[in-house]
Amino acid sequence: MKPFAYRRATDARSAVATVATDPxxxxxxxxxxxxxxxxxxxxxxxxxxxxxxLAADLVEHLPDGGLRIGAGTRNSDLAAHPVVRAHYxxxxxxxxxxxxxxxxxxxTTAGNLLQRTRCGYFRDATAPCNKREPGxxxxxxxxxxxxxxxxxxxPDCVATHPSDLAAAMVALDATAVVLGPDGERRVPIGxxxxxxxxxxxxDTVLAHGELITAxxxxxxFGGRARYRKVRDRASFAFALVSVAAAVRMHDGVxxxxxxxxxxxxxxxxxxxxxxxxxxxSAPTEVALRAAADAELLDARTLSGNGFKVPLARNTLxxxxxxxxxxxAEPEDDA
Amino acid sequence: MEADITLxxxxxxxxVTVDTRTTxxxxxxxxxxxxxxxxxxxxxxxxxxxxLVDGRRxxxxxxxxxxxxxxxxxxxxxxxxxxxxxxVQRAFVANDALQCGFCTPGQVCSAVGVLxxxxxxxxxxxxxxxxxxxxxxxxxxxRMSGNLCRCGAYPGIVAAIREVGA
Numbered sequence: 001m002k003p004f005a006y007r008r009a010t011d012a013r014s015a016v017a018t019v020a021t022d023p024x025x026x027x028x029x030x031x032x033x034x035x036x037x038x039x040x041x042x043x044x045x046x047x048x049x050x051x052x053x054l055a056a057d058l059v060e061h062l063p064d065g066g067l068r069i070g071a072g073t074r075n076s077d078l079a080a081h082p083v084v085r086a087h088y089x090x091x092x093x094x095x096x097x098x099x100x101x102x103x104x105x106x107x108t109t110a111g112n113l114l115q116r117t118r119c120g121y122f123r124d125a126t127a128p129c130n131k132r133e134p135g136x137x138x139x140x141x142x143x144x145x146x147x148x149x150x151x152x153x154x155p156d157c158v159a160t161h162p163s164d165l166a167a168a169m170v171a172l173d174a175t176a177v178v179l180g181p182d183g184e185r186r187v188p189i190g191x192x193x194x195x196x197x198x199x200x201x202x203d204t205v206l207a208h209g210e211l212i213t214a215x216x217x218x219x220x221f222g223g224r225a226r227y228r229k230v231r232d233r234a235s236f237a238f239a240l241v242s243v244a245a246a247v248r249m250h251d252g253v254x255x256x257x258x259x260x261x262x263x264x265x266x267x268x269x270x271x272x273x274x275x276x277x278x279x280x281s282a283p284t285e286v287a288l289r290a291a292a293d294a295e296l297l298d299a300r301t302l303s304g305n306g307f308k309v310p311l312a313r314n315t316l317x318x319x320x321x322x323x324x325x326x327x328a329e330p331e332d333d334a
Numbered sequence: 335m336e337a338d339i340t341l342x343x344x345x346x347x348x349x350v351t352v353d354t355r356t357t358x359x360x361x362x363x364x365x366x367x368x369x370x371x372x373x374x375x376x377x378x379x380x381x382x383x384x385x386l387v388d389g390r391r392x393x394x395x396x397x398x399x400x401x402x403x404x405x406x407x408x409x410x411x412x413x414x415x416x417x418x419x420x421x422v423q424r425a426f427v428a429n430d431a432l433q434c435g436f437c438t439p440g441q442v443c444s445a446v447g448v449l450x451x452x453x454x455x456x457x458x459x460x461x462x463x464x465x466x467x468x469x470x471x472x473x474x475x476x477r478m479s480g481n482l483c484r485c486g487a488y489p490g491i492v493a494a495i496r497e498v499g500a
Contacts, residue, residue, distance in 0.1 A: 005335050006354040006400045028401065035357065035396045036377055048354075050401055076390075080456040085464060096459040100480020101451065102444065103378060105390045106397065235459065235479035 002044040008053055012179050012213055015049050020181040020209025027051050027211060029072060030106040032099075033115045041125035042116075042132060056213055057108075059083065065219030068177075071110035071212045075165070076101070078109060087220040090244060093227035094168035100236045110212035113166050113176070113189070116203060117159035117266075118238050120144060130156045131200040146304040147240065150312075151265040151296075157200030158302060160263055161193060162238050167262035168227055169215065170270055171244035177214040180207060189215070193267030200266070221258065223248030224323045229262070230315055239263035241312045247323040254278045254324065259295075264312055271295040274316065283324040285317075289331075292316045339403040343368055344412025352399045359383045361399035362409065370411035370439045374482075381481035384440035384447075385409050391447025393480070410439030413446060422446050425494035433485035441481045445495045448477045452499060469499035 006028075009015035019025040026045040028034055029052055037043035056072035059081055067088065069078060078084055079095035099107065121127045121139045128136035140148055140158050148158040169189040176187045192204050206212075225246040231237040242262035248255045257278060259271040277291035292313040299309050321328055335354045340347055343366060350365050359376075362368040362385070371394050374382035378396040385394045386408040394407075413420035422445045425431070432438045452467050460476045461467045474492045483491065 001355045003335055004354055006337060006398070008401075028398070031398060031401065032378060032393075032396045035398060038355070039376065048398075052401065076451070076456065080454070085457065092457065093459070096457060100381065101447065101477055102381060102384055102391050102393045102480045103396075105447075106392045235476050 001038050001041075002046070004038075004045055005047045006050065007047065008050045010053065012051070012054050012056075012211060015051055015054070016179050016181055016209055016211050018047075019049050019211070020207075022047055023208060025049060025209075029108040029111045030074070032103050032107045033111065037116070037123075040123055042123060051211065054213075062216065067217045069109055069215045069217070071108060071214055073109045075099070075104035075107045075109070075112055079104065088172060088217060090168045090171060090225040090227050090246060091165070091217075094164040094229075094242075094244060097227060097229040097242075098164040109165070109215055110176075112163055113169065113192070113212065113215070114204065114206075115163055118162045119148065119159040122159060131159060131196070134199070134201055141302065144304065145302040147238070147263075148302055148305050149265045150299040150301050150305055150308050151261070151269050152195045153266065153300065154196045154198065154200070156198055157196035157266065159196065159200065159266055161203070161265070161267050162263075163268070164227065164229060164239065164242060164262060166193070167242055167244040167260045167268040170268040171225070171246055171258040171260040172221065173218050173258070175216045176212045177216060178206060178210050179213050180210040184213075186216075189268075190270060196266045203266075221246045221248065221256075223255075223257075226319050226323055228315060228319050230311060241308055241315050243312075243315050243319045244268075245316075245319045245323060247320070249324060252282050254281060254283055259316065259320075261295075261312060261316070264299075264308060271316070273297075278320075283320065283326050285321070285326055285329040288317045288320045288324075288326060289313070291320075337400045337403070339400055341366075341399070341402065341404075342406045344407070344409055350399075354398065354400050356399045357395055358385070358387075358397040358399045358402050358407070359394035362394060362407070368409055368411065370409040371443075372436055372439060374437065374440075379482075380437070380440075381444060382437045382440040384443045384481065386443055386447060389450065391444050408443070410442045413442065420446065421498050422449070422494070425497045426491070429490040429494040429497065430487070431490035431494040432483075432487050437481060437483045437485075441478070441483065441491055444478060444481045445491075445498070448474070448495065449499055451477070469496050471496070474499075 025047040056070035261269040274291040274295040374380035
């Protein structure tokens with residue numbers, strides 16, 4: 001591990017000023033991802049600015065009926081928060097489906113959102129990886145790619161974003177409050193993440209030194225919501241496919257809905273085509289399947305991840321059945 | 335680069351100078367001689383290094399010692415009181431909840447954390463509805479999923495934790 005200096009920040013502005021002016025500096029919060037990367041040689045900052053003491057662990061009501069979540073709020077505290085459980089259960093479900101009890105006790109809200117891909121090549125400092133070392137290549141395209149992207153990937157990077165919380169935050173239409181050297185700006189979480197394109201080094205639109213200080217949720221969406229995660233074991237594993245869904249019905253018709261896939265792309269994947277197909281219609285089994293198919297039309301599979309297309313489709317249809325009370329029907333193979 | 339820190343470990347203030355790269359786990363084991371937490375995977379995946387920091391269970395391998403300056407750390411060696419081993423430790427013995435024992439200090443600390451979390455009403459991924467969680471087999475397995483046991487002593491571990499939680 002490369003030697004680094006450590007500083008405990010006492011106010012957010014000076015923390016941002018310090019990191020923004022030093023390309024080798026990094027923020028440290030819960031450390032569950034960064035400390036791992038320091039050991040692996042994936043990250044090698046020369047200065048860590050610890051933002052744990054910035055009193056950013058408050059969950060407060062907003063005047064518009066929404067909720068402001070301090071960036072330092074631990075995953076376990078947020079998942080157990082009575083207001084979150086009562087009004088944003090999607091968030092609680094997503095958080096509790098991720099990591100382990102020990103990790104959720106340390107990991108923060110913003111740290112979870114900014115965690116990096118679990119692609120095995122990215123985490124192996126001896127392997128080429130365009131995300132870690134631009135221009136070195138992407139062994140996953142031809143290699144072990146069972147966990148990799150089927151939507152929005154590029155020839156340079158087929159990594160997926162691992163956060164369950166991020167998918168739920170996109171479905172909840174959350175906004176990140178971001179402090180930069182020139183002041184504060186607000187970034188909808190739906191627009192926070194990038195597709196890899198020809199610069200996979202950047203996961204998000206944030207500039208170096210920008211710090212998420214809070215996440216704001218709008219007033220509850222209403223209706224019913226569900227986070228379902230499909231993985232290789234029952235607990236403590238990353239998603240192969242996940243679905244964050246919120247559906248508001250009125251008189252048997254889908255009034256509005258939000259559908260987001262996790263585990264399929266470099267960012268949480270808002271299933272806008274599927275939403276458009278169902279919004280304003282009376283859901284049927286056939287309509288649910290058609291909506292899922294419409295979203296996955298552009299899926300491009302690799303040698304090891306073709307299973308994700310039917311898995312994503314079936315998971316989405318299954319969650320939608322539950323939320324719209326559509327009874328399952330056997331599929332006609334003809 | 336070095337830093338002077340103080341950790342309150344198992345009830346005793348310990349001052350130590352650490353390289354900033356030192357994890358809490360390495361500070362405990364190699365610098366302070368507190369070898370109850372074990373180094374298994376060293377990447378937060380096995381749970382054998384679990385300790386309680388300010389009362390909450392965390393993996394000490396993914397925590398920098400310098401970032402825990404001033405913290406109260408309880409390891410499995412510090413759970414006992416004047417009456418003898420902690421009830422969780424006694425239940426592990428009574429239920430054959432171990433074979434080789436390497437993962438046990440982490441299991442025990444994690445279990446103490448789980449019991450506090452359940453008492454506080456924290457839900458898990460398998461908790462149904464808003465009711466207070468009960469320590470069923472499924473709840474214990476889900477909540478303890480961050481602690482691996484290669485000997486496969488899971489049935490005894492689940493029984494031990496349910497016994498104390500009942």
